[in-house]
Amino acid sequence: MENASPKPAGRSARKRRQRRHPLYRVRTILATLFFLCITALLLDFSGTLHAYLGWMARVQFLPAVMALHVGIIVGLLVLTLVFGRIYCSVICPLGVMQDGVSRLHSLTRKHRFSYSPAKTWLRWGVVAVFVGLLVAGFTGVAALLAPYSSYGRIVQNLLQPVYIGANNLLARAAEHYDSYAFYTQDVWIRSGLVFAVAVVSLLVVGVLAYRNGRTYCNTLCPVGTVLGFFARFSLFKVHIDKDDCVSCGLCTKNCKAAAIDPVTHDIDYTRCVTCGTCLGHCAHHAMHYSRLRKPAPKLAAAGAPAPSASDSATAAPDAGRRTFLVAAALATSAAALAQEKKKVDGGLAVIEDKQLPARTTPLTPPGSLSVRNMNQHCTACQLCVGQCPNHVLRPSTSLDSFMQPVMQFDRGFCRPECTRCSEVCPTDAIRPISLDLKSAIHIGHAVWVRDNCVPVTNGHACGNCERHCPTGAILMVPLKSDEPDGLQIPTVDEMRCIGCGACEYVCPSRPFSAIYVEGHEQHRFD
Amino acid sequence: MKPINRRDFLKTLGGAALASSALLAACKRPADPTEPDSDAEPAKGKMTYRHNPNSGDRVSLLGYGMMRLPVVDNGGDPLANAGDGEIDQEMVNRQVDYALEHGVNYFDTALTYCRGLSERATGIALARHPRSSYFIATKMSNFGGDSRTRQGSIEMFENSLRELQTDYIDYLLLHSVGGGSDPQAEFNSRYMDNGVLDYLVDQKRRGRIRNLGFSFHGDVRIFDMLLDWHDQGLYHWDFVQIELNYLDWKFANEINRGNVDAVYLYGELHKRGIPAVVMEPLLGGRLAKVPDAIVRKMKEREPANSVASWAFRFAGTPEGVLCVLSGMTYMEHLRDNLRSYCPLKPITDAENALLLDIANDIYNLRTIPCNECNYCMPCPYGINIPGIFSHYNRCIKEGNMPNKGRLDPDYARARHAYLVGYDRSVPRLRQADHCIGCRQCVDHCPQRINIPREMKRIDEFVDTLKREA
Numbered sequence: 001m002e003n004a005s006p007k008p009a010g011r012s013a014r015k016r017r018q019r020r021h022p023l024y025r026v027r028t029i030l031a032t033l034f035f036l037c038i039t040a041l042l043l044d045f046s047g048t049l050h051a052y053l054g055w056m057a058r059v060q061f062l063p064a065v066m067a068l069h070v071g072i073i074v075g076l077l078v079l080t081l082v083f084g085r086i087y088c089s090v091i092c093p094l095g096v097m098q099d100g101v102s103r104l105h106s107l108t109r110k111h112r113f114s115y116s117p118a119k120t121w122l123r124w125g126v127v128a129v130f131v132g133l134l135v136a137g138f139t140g141v142a143a144l145l146a147p148y149s150s151y152g153r154i155v156q157n158l159l160q161p162v163y164i165g166a167n168n169l170l171a172r173a174a175e176h177y178d179s180y181a182f183y184t185q186d187v188w189i190r191s192g193l194v195f196a197v198a199v200v201s202l203l204v205v206g207v208l209a210y211r212n213g214r215t216y217c218n219t220l221c222p223v224g225t226v227l228g229f230f231a232r233f234s235l236f237k238v239h240i241d242k243d244d245c246v247s248c249g250l251c252t253k254n255c256k257a258a259a260i261d262p263v264t265h266d267i268d269y270t271r272c273v274t275c276g277t278c279l280g281h282c283a284h285h286a287m288h289y290s291r292l293r294k295p296a297p298k299l300a301a302a303g304a305p306a307p308s309a310s311d312s313a314t315a316a317p318d319a320g321r322r323t324f325l326v327a328a329a330l331a332t333s334a335a336a337l338a339q340e341k342k343k344v345d346g347g348l349a350v351i352e353d354k355q356l357p358a359r360t361t362p363l364t365p366p367g368s369l370s371v372r373n374m375n376q377h378c379t380a381c382q383l384c385v386g387q388c389p390n391h392v393l394r395p396s397t398s399l400d401s402f403m404q405p406v407m408q409f410d411r412g413f414c415r416p417e418c419t420r421c422s423e424v425c426p427t428d429a430i431r432p433i434s435l436d437l438k439s440a441i442h443i444g445h446a447v448w449v450r451d452n453c454v455p456v457t458n459g460h461a462c463g464n465c466e467r468h469c470p471t472g473a474i475l476m477v478p479l480k481s482d483e484p485d486g487l488q489i490p491t492v493d494e495m496r497c498i499g500c501g502a503c504e505y506v507c508p509s510r511p512f513s514a515i516y517v518e519g520h521e522q523h524r525f526d
Numbered sequence: 527m528k529p530i531n532r533r534d535f536l537k538t539l540g541g542a543a544l545a546s547s548a549l550l551a552a553c554k555r556p557a558d559p560t561e562p563d564s565d566a567e568p569a570k571g572k573m574t575y576r577h578n579p580n581s582g583d584r585v586s587l588l589g590y591g592m593m594r595l596p597v598v599d600n601g602g603d604p605l606a607n608a609g610d611g612e613i614d615q616e617m618v619n620r621q622v623d624y625a626l627e628h629g630v631n632y633f634d635t636a637l638t639y640c641r642g643l644s645e646r647a648t649g650i651a652l653a654r655h656p657r658s659s660y661f662i663a664t665k666m667s668n669f670g671g672d673s674r675t676r677q678g679s680i681e682m683f684e685n686s687l688r689e690l691q692t693d694y695i696d697y698l699l700l701h702s703v704g705g706g707s708d709p710q711a712e713f714n715s716r717y718m719d720n721g722v723l724d725y726l727v728d729q730k731r732r733g734r735i736r737n738l739g740f741s742f743h744g745d746v747r748i749f750d751m752l753l754d755w756h757d758q759g760l761y762h763w764d765f766v767q768i769e770l771n772y773l774d775w776k777f778a779n780e781i782n783r784g785n786v787d788a789v790y791l792y793g794e795l796h797k798r799g800i801p802a803v804v805m806e807p808l809l810g811g812r813l814a815k816v817p818d819a820i821v822r823k824m825k826e827r828e829p830a831n832s833v834a835s836w837a838f839r840f841a842g843t844p845e846g847v848l849c850v851l852s853g854m855t856y857m858e859h860l861r862d863n864l865r866s867y868c869p870l871k872p873i874t875d876a877e878n879a880l881l882l883d884i885a886n887d888i889y890n891l892r893t894i895p896c897n898e899c900n901y902c903m904p905c906p907y908g909i910n911i912p913g914i915f916s917h918y919n920r921c922i923k924e925g926n927m928p929n930k931g932r933l934d935p936d937y938a939r940a941r942h943a944y945l946v947g948y949d950r951s952v953p954r955l956r957q958a959d960h961c962i963g964c965r966q967c968v969d970h971c972p973q974r975i976n977i978p979r980e981m982k983r984i985d986e987f988v989d990t991l992k993r994e995a
Contacts, residue, residue, distance in 0.1 A: 346640060508962045
């Protein structure tokens, strides 16, 4: 086929041309930049990068839709109407990741792609299911398909531990040299289930990309389908000039979107991500990225009827809530008894891990307004989860809020000086709040569990919850009304309590805190 | 300019290196050739000995305290880990051998030390040497639980003999008298009501105890009472163990109203001819880790001697001191202390004045007087009490104390250093915010630190630092 060329266009000459193509070059540079910055944003636990890079998460399509950021949505649509699906090959980190994986395969196998007809029914079917899940309120489940948040989960679950591990090595070294430049962070898996989701997403997307390039983007990704719809009408497109084309098929064999039909010379613009690869491969100047010259070939009618969304996920939530009070009381008194025997010096008492209480209403962070608002807007990208400096946020495993952040207080509490999650959230599922407002938002209220409370179970004076309550919502009262100076127990003024979890975190009762926070469906401000 | 080739370049470089190393070597050489090198091997056969008039013992001025034994594989300061970990018996053996070789013959242990593991480790190390070559000191540590009964206390004494692999104890002490919320009641309950003191006197008559004494912390009335008994002939004390160092000499009472200045304790013992065994000569290492300005004062006078050596010379100088105990965790501690006492170079009047001056400086730093003895541990709620205090003191000493307010230009750096260092030295669930104030530790502290109050203070301090992000 190369011999058919009238000019001496050897392999090396063509390669040089392909690298030089301006669209390809600009696009790869921008894509790499975006990709690295978003990855860094998701990895960063110190909270410094989001001031500079936070906008990169905000311009992601689905987060913008969930946040109803009209400006961004319109901007991205205009971008698509002008340049085609350039969003998918520059801004979307999952798209760029797939290009990277696919390129690995291309190192050993050149010209490996082929044309395949669009699976239009599947694409719009997925969109319909996705929208159905959103409407039905299963945002978290729908988020399984969302590209940006998939990438977020992959980075937060799989890459951030490695990143923190490396940081901890540096911190070790810094400690050795008495430097405080690096500090250690805990590496822990916040939810095994979401970890598994991240692994599966990476495997599915990764294997598809390795084998066939942009399969995920052009069959499963709802954003790709929607943007593809607009890309058909875009101002700039890749065209094949039939007069110059020698039908060598190199463009088809290098199209990772399988969008170029070598027979009809038609390009499926719903799938073309404007990557510019084909332009560099065409040795005969038959391909151009330019304004429309000829009317675009009419596509087969899109929009297969959507299957009902409700059939997929309506199983009752896990009802296995534990009754824990008695067991906990037994455990604490047993631990106290073990201490009494013989007094020797030194050593550290074992600290039993805390078990999370069964909260009737989940706790969502200040700024999320309500459980419903969180459910409706969050795409479960885990940006807040990976950022939370107090180790409070972690993905939910319940079906109705799957993978969306919920708060737990076994490793820390929602500290008054921190508004990090509200700053980083790209979807406004957590709205930006000021520091002053933070301690005035009642996200929940504390509940006292008598049978776990240390003064009741082993007769030690405590009151640690009261000492740490930032709003003075805990009032100590005598355990026995006839002994006003005797042991004191906490009571909660529900109107003052903001639900920060300080009491639950510092409560000495283990494994179940004797005071825990119950969430509010609707956050209260005052 | 003439182009320089590789050979020339290397020549020049080599010349420069030679010149600079010669300069360095010149700097290293001590100005006074008679001055001892700080890394010199301690001399054998030069140990200063003191005479015990009661039993005629010839006791080495340096005594080995077996409270801070080395532990295996915890990769850092054993004290920061609250003495958690297996005892490194091999290291204990080596260090005991080395100490004996260099003339140390007094070994002080107790049942409670090192989570109850010290007596056995001491017994294993010493049993490898002839019994006549050393003196063993251990204690009646009947603090809690069953051991407070007569039977429990007797069992404890017999257990000590078994663990130490011996038939007799050279120096037996009533462990830490003068403490507790009611020191008098505490003393009576431990030694008088159950007849344990009379039992010990009887054991001494039978030769199973050679010297009977007590170690004292806290309430001066108990100290006075016991010396009155001695004067009246009710009980005879062959020796008394007291806390003595240049800070406690005159400041013990100022630092904590519940404690007694060493100058008084020592004076009372000396005028009765009762030998004093000194504990905490270094305040758990605090007198070795002093602020830079104080290090400078000491090094200007004695460039080759360690900071710790000043404290040891101070504690060993009074004639009535029989022995100075040091919990030497590392071989380096042992060597350094041997250099101080082989032989002792007594503190001069001028040096004495300097040390009392330094004591005044240290007192004014307001560190928490925790010596990391771990008597308070384990806290039933998992708090690392000595770790928290140690970090606080370290920050004061190193000037990382962000307590001058946010306007201080150094505030941000000091704040960061305090918080990062805090998480490094104490895991979060063992930090001060988890102290519930149950007060179980209070009676155990020989320094009489109000631990819950200090925990609350540090917790509030840390919380303020965190809020001022």
